[in-house]
Amino acid sequence: SQKIEQNSEALNIQEGKTATLTCNYTNYSPAYLQWYRQDPGRGPVFLLLIRENEKEKRKERLKVTFDTTLKQSLFHITASQPADSATYLCALTADYKLSFGAGTTVTVRA
Template sequence: SQKIEQNSEALNIQEGKTATLTCNYTNYSPAYLQWYRQDPGRGPVFLLLIRENEKEKRKERLKVTFDTTLKQSLFHITASQPADSATYLCAPGGGQKVTFGTGTKLQVIP
C-alpha cells in the first residue's frame, strides 16, 4: 500500500537559516505533489504544487523539489522567520485525490 514518510521528529532551526523538510513515498507514482501548512486548531492551507515533469518550483521564500527516481520531495524555507513555525504536510496525488503525510513540525527560534 502507499506509504508517505515525513520526519516525525520536530525540526528546530534558528531564525534566518534555511529549513529543509523531507517527504519520501513508496509504492506510489504520483502525478504531482502538494505541500500544505497546518497551524494548531486549524485546517491545512495549500502552499505549492509541483508536477512529475517539474524538478523545482519556487514561491517567494519557498522552494520545492521533486525527484521521481528517488521518490522524494524536499521543501525549503529560506530566511526562516518565527511566523513560519507550523506543521508542514506533503501530499502526493493523482487526479483530484491526494494522500497526506503525517507532517513535520517546524519551530523557528528567534
C-alpha cells in the same frame, strides 16, 4: 502498501537559517506532489504544487524539489522567520485519494 513518510516529527531552527523538510513515498506514481501548512487548531492551507516533469518550484522564500527517481520531495524555507513556525504536510494523489504524510513541525527561534 502505499506510504508517505516525512523525515522527522519536529525541526527546530534559528531565525534566518534554512529549514529543509523531506517527503519520501513508496508505491505511488504521482503526477504531482503538494505541500501544505497547518497551524494549531486550523485546517491545512495549500502552499505549492510541483508536477512530475518539474524539478524545482519556488514561491517567495519557499522552494520545492521533486525527484521521481528517488521518490522524494524536498521542501525548503529560506531566511526562516518565527512566523514560519507550523506543521508542514506533503500530499499525493493516487486514484481518487488525496493522501497526506504525518507532517513535520517546524519551530523557528528568534
